[in-house]
Amino acid sequence: MTLKERIEITRARLNRYREAEDAILSAQSYTLDGMSLTRANLPDVQKMINELENELTRLMLQVRKTSRSRMRMVIPSDGLNMYRMRAII
Secondary structure, three states, X not given: OOHHHHHHXXXXXXXXXXXXXXXXXXXXXXXXXXXXXXXOOHHHHHHHHHHHHHHHHHHHHHHHHHHOOOOOOOOOOOHHHHHHHHHHO
């Protein structure tokens, strides 16, 4: 799995957990046709949101590290070019 795919999956999971948090905040439990239903535990959902946000941040930092341009040193093989390089520096 590529880094880009992992970021997309993590974002999708984070969005679903945020939707679940909104649903829990709107009504933790409700009754329907005489049955009482309780949604997921809010602290557990919020903990997972925090973990997914941290994971997404970590993945985004990896993208930045891999996309940075790298400095390369060129060492000329003959004496003449080496002399010119010293003059430029």
